[in-house]
Amino acid sequence: MFILLLLLSVVIQGVFGNFPFAFFAFPLDALIALLWIAGMVYAYKEMPTSRFVQCWLTPQCTYWTLGWFIAGCLVIGLFPQLSAAEASERSGLLSRLGCYHFTTSWIFVMGLFALLTHLGMITLRRGFRPGRNRWRFVLNHAGLWLALFAGVVGSAEEQTLRIPVFRDTPNNEAISEQGTKVYLSKELQLNDFVVDHYPNGVPRHFFAEISIDGKPARLEVNHPYAANWAEDYYLTSYDVQSEQPRYCVVQIVREPLKYIMWAGIVMMLCGGCLLFLAGPNEPKKALSETSC
């Protein structure tokens, strides 16, 4: 089954090109996510003995999905990753397979989908079974599931904008990662900028006081300003030519699923601590592996 899934992803990638994340924007992503979760729960509860469900619960599935993920990481790590526009200008087989923008290649996305489905199914199975190290298992696997889920499903909603904020005039014209202009509903203006230097001239510390539609906000590296639950403002650079900077560049990140990812990370941190405290499990007797 996994070989078929891999081949299918290669064919889809070859025919349709990279995965259209933008197409799956809200509410389509939420609908698909709900159907997917409901499908996993239904399949596990109502058809636990079916060959299809058993396939997603085998150790063989673990090896396949982890191997697929590692292979994907190696492609991303070894090939230069370009922007979507630059990658589309490349030709050849590797480009056709999406190697230059592999995080949106069907091959990688399908691998993540398989990994998420496997993680979801085994978490359901282990979560309902009492026994030693149950919480360690659930925290690690459900945590990874949440973090990956927020990363994959949240990609359609995520938006990163950059906007120069001037001292003289308010500005609301931002640039997206794709290079298109986006007009914000609020205006930003720089009120004050403070830079402290080391004796050799390297910046030691800097922060900006800006106003967002008249509302004051302080921006500093490592200390973003949270405009609301999904939107954060980051100070990314500033006018280094002038002694008194005339502008700074602010990055606006909209990430509606950020708290889901945060919850997944915290769960994995707790699961990791339990992994260290309890140590290795007793190896299980070789499980019968269904050929999928």
Next chain:
Amino acid sequence: MMFTWYNFDWFAWVSIVLWASGAGVALFCKERSRWAILLTSLGTLVFAVFIVGFWIYMQRPPLRTMGETRLWYSFFMGVSGLLTYIRWKYPWILCFSTVVGAVFAMINILKPEIHDQTLMPALQSPWFIPHVTVYMFSYSVLGCAFILACMGLIKHRADYLEATDKLVYTGLTFLTVGMLTGSIWAKAAWGHYWSWDPKETWAAATWAGYLLYVHLRLFRKRSLRSLYGILIVSFLALQMCWYGVNYLPAARQSIHMYSRS
């Protein structure tokens, strides 16, 4: 006394001599040797004194440059080798941990770099120290697992697997904590928990490699050669993540490039 980079040689040589003496004693003793433990502990302590003194002198944690991370690696290699020796009593483990620790210390001696007091604002975060030290500790523990895997592969013996399992569980825990604290820090500094930056990508490949080993062991699958092979390949991926990635063309886009030294 000033703990500058210029007197690192003295501390490094004293540590190396103490580590080598401890390793030599361990090699010729059939039982766990107290002298080996004492000498190795002293060597690690001397190294630790330099790191603390250097930290105070620099007025910042010495974790910014490659040379500074090598300091921590040598130190943690001493710690991990000693703990492995105390727990499993392999007489040769201290030889290997000494060689690895000494090689990284020697690189710093032979390739002295400028270590100034500047610390760029992105690195001025409460996550900086836990993120890097936890990673360095995991690298050293997984380094010990790598040494055992090589020995296991050469001698074709399965009895090292008990030790590699425990080392991998410990190393994987610290690797996971390092990666997750890094992602929380990345969100605060750059706006995204994960951005598939070259360093992050190799960290994910390394992490998944060790996960594969853990799962294969859990289900008693695969031959000895495959298991040891996965440990060796995962450790090579770890080297790519640590410094190998700097030599890839993709590293030019990396947001993790604080210093190429």
